[in-house]
Amino acid sequence: MFFPDADVMPELDFTPLLHGQFLDWLAAGVRLSLTLTVLALVLALPLATGVALARLAPSAPFAPLRWLATFFIEAVRNVPLLAHMLFWYFAVPELLPDGLKARLYAGNVEAAAALAALVVYTAAYMAEDIRSGLRSVPAGQWEASRALGLGFIAALRWVVLPQALRATVPPLISQTLNLWKNTSIATVVGAAELMYQAQRVESASFRGFETFALATATYLGVSLLITALGALYQHRFPARPAAH
Amino acid sequence: MTLTVTRRALFVIATSAAMMGLAHADQLDDIRKKGELVVGVLGTDEPNSFVDPKTREIVGYEVDLAKAVAQKLGVKLKLKQLAVAARIPELQQGHVDLLAASLTHNKEREAVIDFSLTTFVTGQKVLVKKDSGITALNQLAGKKVVTVKGGTQEPNVRKAVPSVEVVTFDTGPQAFQALQQGKGVGFVNDEVSLLDQFAKLGPAAAQYEILPANLSVEPLALGLRKGETKLKAQVDGALRELEANGTAAQLFNKWYGPTTRLKFQTRSFKIDSDQVEG
Numbered sequence: 001m002f003f004p005d006a007d008v009m010p011e012l013d014f015t016p017l018l019h020g021q022f023l024d025w026l027a028a029g030v031r032l033s034l035t036l037t038v039l040a041l042v043l044a045l046p047l048a049t050g051v052a053l054a055r056l057a058p059s060a061p062f063a064p065l066r067w068l069a070t071f072f073i074e075a076v077r078n079v080p081l082l083a084h085m086l087f088w089y090f091a092v093p094e095l096l097p098d099g100l101k102a103r104l105y106a107g108n109v110e111a112a113a114a115l116a117a118l119v120v121y122t123a124a125y126m127a128e129d130i131r132s133g134l135r136s137v138p139a140g141q142w143e144a145s146r147a148l149g150l151g152f153i154a155a156l157r158w159v160v161l162p163q164a165l166r167a168t169v170p171p172l173i174s175q176t177l178n179l180w181k182n183t184s185i186a187t188v189v190g191a192a193e194l195m196y197q198a199q200r201v202e203s204a205s206f207r208g209f210e211t212f213a214l215a216t217a218t219y220l221g222v223s224l225l226i227t228a229l230g231a232l233y234q235h236r237f238p239a240r241p242a243a244h
Numbered sequence: 245m246t247l248t249v250t251r252r253a254l255f256v257i258a259t260s261a262a263m264m265g266l267a268h269a270d271q272l273d274d275i276r277k278k279g280e281l282v283v284g285v286l287g288t289d290e291p292n293s294f295v296d297p298k299t300r301e302i303v304g305y306e307v308d309l310a311k312a313v314a315q316k317l318g319v320k321l322k323l324k325q326l327a328v329a330a331r332i333p334e335l336q337q338g339h340v341d342l343l344a345a346s347l348t349h350n351k352e353r354e355a356v357i358d359f360s361l362t363t364f365v366t367g368q369k370v371l372v373k374k375d376s377g378i379t380a381l382n383q384l385a386g387k388k389v390v391t392v393k394g395g396t397q398e399p400n401v402r403k404a405v406p407s408v409e410v411v412t413f414d415t416g417p418q419a420f421q422a423l424q425q426g427k428g429v430g431f432v433n434d435e436v437s438l439l440d441q442f443a444k445l446g447p448a449a450a451q452y453e454i455l456p457a458n459l460s461v462e463p464l465a466l467g468l469r470k471g472e473t474k475l476k477a478q479v480d481g482a483l484r485e486l487e488a489n490g491t492a493a494q495l496f497n498k499w500y501g502p503t504t505r506l507k508f509q510t511r512s513f514k515i516d517s518d519q520v521e522g
Binding site: 094101109110192202206214 | 399
């Protein structure tokens, strides 16, 4: 039989979870999940921009840079995030010199490894979104700016990026949404984010349904908030096709 | 393993509506009807249940107990590998009929599931690296220890050393890996699991030691869904027979005895009671 007996199932009761230590644990989990999201976003954005630009750099002197960027994106995106987490936690720190390693291990190495995995993973996806945003600006815009005497950087800064931004922000918001949900994978390396704490509460309270319902509601609530921000941006700054 | 958790969470939510008001027949009848006893095991906790590297089958002390129960019921045995934290929820949701998964029998858990006769008694201890300089439990204060998610290890070590920091992993071997890399100063687990991992270290074992103090005494038992009295009677009956005809002692020797890595000289318990102390 698939379903538990009705008389064996305890009544749904959220009250034990909504005060005292269980609530503290869950709140600490939400805090770490949010912190991981914000920090990973702040660190992934510049990395992603750099990688996208490297992929778009003129091939004449920069071919190796383009190969490197392409390799980074393909290598990262084609490996599951779970593997990234285990790699950054169990493998990478072991390569560090002993002194540095000891310092890292004395601190919160779990959260640090999770953050590294999330930054690299998110940046690879964001780089592709930024690249397609830049490519959505017609080549004529590049050519016109170069004809006016602007260099690569200046053309990017004053002509292409302002136009590309509107096309890029919506997919970046969607990547932020993925990033928020992806923080849950950090539980495998012992980072005490929301999923980790929910499991801890479940083991201590035996209220698995209620605990995961609360966690789900939290993930959903924050996700909807991020989606709403995206919708608001698109409403306020709709992408406009660039003039040819 | 995380997927298991997520999947479980989603499953619980998706079927919550269907759970209400659903009564069903006796579990023992169901098991006999389908001709199969589904037993949840860890598969990562030698020698209770682990994957034999040669045959790639899950074997162990608890697997042999489960075989005896299936034989008694006259049905086939089907093993299902579970994460430590998933044991009780999987049993409650009816995905397994029985748990043989290094499961501690304690009063808190009696509120949600039933237990068979106690099948093993172990203490919980802490394995440390010698160079950490830690020789007693109280020196763990403010330090980080690693252990398995969802077991009694975390609450027990927090009770013994309130200021200890605990980081948990899905399996024992993962937590042990973290200890070996120095990501914590101690590894908390059932003594038998620690002794096994300790023995597996080979020459490197000299760098480690198990602190003598017991965090707790853990009676292990098979876990059953609450209120399945007919099934419990059969399970306990099978276990009593093993004890009476000497098979239980043989199984202990096979997995824990002097010729094994663990080298237990004597068996300090008998399979004869399903009562535990509060």
